[in-house]
Amino acid sequence: MTDQTTLQQEIAAEQRHLDRVYARLAELRRSAARAERDGYRLARVGNFGALVERDAMVFHAARRRHALDAEHEGLVFGRLDLRDSSVLHVGRLGVRGADAETLVVDWRAPAAAAFYRATAQQPLGVVRRRMIQSADERVTRIEDDLLDPAAAPPGMRVVGDGALLATLAKATGRGMRDIVATIQREQDEAIRSPGSGVTVVSGGPGTGKTAVALHRAAYLLYSDRSRFAGGGVLVVGPSAVFVEYIASVLPSLGENAATLRSLGSLFPGFTATRTDPTAVAAVKGSLRMRRVLERATRDAVPDSPAELRLLYRGELLRLTRAELDAVRTRALPPGARRNEVRRAGFDGIFAALYAQARRLRIGSLPDQRSFEDELAERTDFRDFLKAWWPRLHPWHVLRWLTDPQRLRSYAGGILSAAEIRLLVEAYRTLDADGPTIADIALLDELDALLGKPVRPARRRRDPFQLAGGVRELSTHAERQRAAREAARERPEDYREYAHVVVDEAQDVSPMQWRMLGRRGRLASWTVVGDPAQTAWTGDPAELNRARDKALGRRRRHEFTLSTNYRNPAEIFAVAAETIREVHPELVLPRAVRSTGVAPVRRTVPAADLADATVEATTALLAEVEGTVGVITPVPRRDEVAGWLAGLTDARLQVVTSLQAKGMEYDGVVLVAPGEIRADSESGVRTLYVALSRATQRLTTIDPR
Numbered sequence: 001m002t003d004q005t006t007l008q009q010e011i012a013a014e015q016r017h018l019d020r021v022y023a024r025l026a027e028l029r030r031s032a033a034r035a036e037r038d039g040y041r042l043a044r045v046g047n048f049g050a051l052v053e054r055d056a057m058v059f060h061a062a063r064r065r066h067a068l069d070a071e072h073e074g075l076v077f078g079r080l081d082l083r084d085s086s087v088l089h090v091g092r093l094g095v096r097g098a099d100a101e102t103l104v105v106d107w108r109a110p111a112a113a114a115f116y117r118a119t120a121q122q123p124l125g126v127v128r129r130r131m132i133q134s135a136d137e138r139v140t141r142i143e144d145d146l147l148d149p150a151a152a153p154p155g156m157r158v159v160g161d162g163a164l165l166a167t168l169a170k171a172t173g174r175g176m177r178d179i180v181a182t183i184q185r186e187q188d189e190a191i192r193s194p195g196s197g198v199t200v201v202s203g204g205p206g207t208g209k210t211a212v213a214l215h216r217a218a219y220l221l222y223s224d225r226s227r228f229a230g231g232g233v234l235v236v237g238p239s240a241v242f243v244e245y246i247a248s249v250l251p252s253l254g255e256n257a258a259t260l261r262s263l264g265s266l267f268p269g270f271t272a273t274r275t276d277p278t279a280v281a282a283v284k285g286s287l288r289m290r291r292v293l294e295r296a297t298r299d300a301v302p303d304s305p306a307e308l309r310l311l312y313r314g315e316l317l318r319l320t321r322a323e324l325d326a327v328r329t330r331a332l333p334p335g336a337r338r339n340e341v342r343r344a345g346f347d348g349i350f351a352a353l354y355a356q357a358r359r360l361r362i363g364s365l366p367d368q369r370s371f372e373d374e375l376a377e378r379t380d381f382r383d384f385l386k387a388w389w390p391r392l393h394p395w396h397v398l399r400w401l402t403d404p405q406r407l408r409s410y411a412g413g414i415l416s417a418a419e420i421r422l423l424v425e426a427y428r429t430l431d432a433d434g435p436t437i438a439d440i441a442l443l444d445e446l447d448a449l450l451g452k453p454v455r456p457a458r459r460r461r462d463p464f465q466l467a468g469g470v471r472e473l474s475t476h477a478e479r480q481r482a483a484r485e486a487a488r489e490r491p492e493d494y495r496e497y498a499h500v501v502v503d504e505a506q507d508v509s510p511m512q513w514r515m516l517g518r519r520g521r522l523a524s525w526t527v528v529g530d531p532a533q534t535a536w537t538g539d540p541a542e543l544n545r546a547r548d549k550a551l552g553r554r555r556r557h558e559f560t561l562s563t564n565y566r567n568p569a570e571i572f573a574v575a576a577e578t579i580r581e582v583h584p585e586l587v588l589p590r591a592v593r594s595t596g597v598a599p600v601r602r603t604v605p606a607a608d609l610a611d612a613t614v615e616a617t618t619a620l621l622a623e624v625e626g627t628v629g630v631i632t633p634v635p636r637r638d639e640v641a642g643w644l645a646g647l648t649d650a651r652l653q654v655v656t657s658l659q660a661k662g663m664e665y666d667g668v669v670l671v672a673p674g675e676i677r678a679d680s681e682s683g684v685r686t687l688y689v690a691l692s693r694a695t696q697r698l699t700t701i702d703p704r
């Protein structure tokens with residue numbers, strides 16, 4: 001226990017520094033505002049060069065001001081006292097004084113690395129590391145680690161007792177929080193790994209993989225802004241619920257140049273949130289689906305004209321279904337994309353009709369070119385062509401799979417009879433329910449197979465663009481919006497990302513890896529996941545193949561995280577016991593925190609499940625300060641949400657065991673864990689995920 005006077009004196013010393021920083025910040029804000037004004041004045045000179053310069057000045061000033069505003073709260077959170085007696089303050093943003101002296105070092109800068117990496121075994125020149133907490137420009141708390149006692153100057157004071165654990169015990173807000181102030185050494189190494197190649201981060205539940213991935217995105221954007229902000233950073237998570245959970249972290253890290261997407265929203269125009277049963281997802285995710293879809297893209301369009309009949313100069317020209325099919329097949333050699341070779345199909349029709357007209361010895365038959373021109377003028381003929389070989393959208397072709405006969409003919413010899421039955425059943429409801437998350441990768445594959453219909457590129461008009469390519473930035477609000485929308489300005493199916501971050505990578509299917517690979521051909525990658533949490537029950541070798549293909553031959557940098565920061569030891573013990581049943585050899589992370597409260601396990605008569613769930617949820621809402629997640633087997637989600645409809649607490653969320661991936665709640669009520677376990681071969685792993693979501697309390701309720 002630190003004596004109060006010492007503590008107050010140390011806090012006062014930090015407050016003096018903080019006051020200096022905020023005073024300087026106010027000055028910088030004023031000068032940014034001045035730069036903007038001067039920029040506008042420059043424009044009055046009127047020539048093009050001045051406009052460009054004005055644009056750059058205004059834009060940079062606006063960005064700087066935006067950053068100063070966004071990072072205001074908790075700006076300084078660390079201090080290093082080094083062996084050479086120098087002192088560094090570490091914060092969310094770099095700040096220099098009027099004489100260019102460093103007041104705050106940006107957390108992403110190389111000089112700040114020691115703040116995260118120094119340990120008593122390897123102090124890296126750090127004598128004392130101090131964490132500083134503040135609120136509204138007031139220092140509220142400090143915590144020290146004395147890393148190199150032998151080098152401590154006389155009179156150096158050390159206060160506090162562990163900021164990390166204090167942070168971990170705090171209630172979870174609705175979204176994930178940034179961890180800049182408490183990043184741990186092994187995490188920091190992954191965050192600062194080189195921006196090239198593939199960084200693979202693995203580790204058990206709660207080890208901070210998601211936190212690392214997001215901080216890495218912010219780090220890369222800082223360390224090589226022109227490369228990563230220019231090309232863009234894509235962050236992909238498993239579900240919409242998850243993406244919503246992490247969405248606020250990057251802005252809190254001062255980054256809005258990243259695009260966040262779920263696997264269900266990567267294909268333009270669709271946002272899928274439905275999941276398939278595990279066995280169906282395994283079929284839809286298999287690489288064999290590519291061959292099934294390829295067959296579909298070569299088939300006749302449903303309800304297209306069975307034959308072509310044309311009256312030409314008094315004679316009937318006729319192409320039968322078999323002849324039409326032959327023309328289509330010839331025009332679609334292996335590898336050809338249907339939307340791109342439409343012209344070849346039309347040429348085939350012209351050629352077949354002209355040959356027939358010649359055979360019929362039609363009087364005054366013109367040359368083939370004039371014959372084609374004549375036909376092309378006729379509405380009935382044009383209508384036929386459009387119906388016979390329309391431009392196909394991937395969604396059209398996916399819908400063909402709802403016809404069991406077609407599906408069987410495409411999948412025959414590729415999928416097993418049992419797999420085909422599963423798909424027939426699954427696609428029965430496609431029209432009514434829309435695509436599932438797994439279907440989105442199939443749409444993307446179909447898009448690649450069909451090729452782009454030749455259509456004029458439609459770029460959204462940039463509202464800030466003036467003639468001559470100069471960006472017009474007018475009001476402050478518009479400038480802020482422009483900065484936020486910079487990421488979103490990319491076309492919807494943009495594919496040239498400089499970096500792709502894949503979270504919960506263990507659940508990305510082979511077909512989904514193909515979808516990601518198409519967006520990261522030019523990218524370096526960060527891939528984070530935990531194989532023990534996967535719900536994938538398909539062929540593991542196929543999965544590895546698809547993943548390796550997407551990531552290419554880029555150099556791999558591998559990191560393993562070993563501490564569970566989320567779960568108290570009491571809760572993680574239950575999760576660990578479950579996963580050990582199937583993977584006894586697994587090295588599990590160590591949970592660092594303890595609450596002294598054991599999880600509650602209840603078994604109730606099936607008829608009482610609803611009441612017991614309401615009761616347990618109500619109790620947890622009263623017990624914890626933050627969020628409560630009710631996790632259900634997939635088929636029970638709506639039923640359980642119905643039971644809880646009376647509890648109108650914004651802290652409550654009802655999710656399926658699959659939506660729970662990556663999520664975190666202070667209290668968790670797990671409904672029918674036995675059903676989750678029995679769901680499929682991967683049931684135990686999914687249950688392991690569900691059991692490791694809580695930061696404070698866990699109640700499981702099994703119906704008898």
Ligand SMILES: Nc1ncnc2c1ncn2[C@@H]1O[C@H](COP(=O)(O)OP(=O)(O)OP(=O)(O)O)[C@@H](O)[C@H]1O
Pocket residue numbers: 164167168177178179182183184187203204205206207208209210211212530533565566661662663664692
């Ligand atoms: N260094 C840290 N300081 C403070 N909190 C941390 C730290 N590292 C991780 N956490 C917290 O631990 C929790 C778990 O982190 P995160 O969700 O990133 O883990 P994960 O490895 O992705 O977990 P899972 O695989 O179970 O989804 C989060 O609340 C995160 O903020």
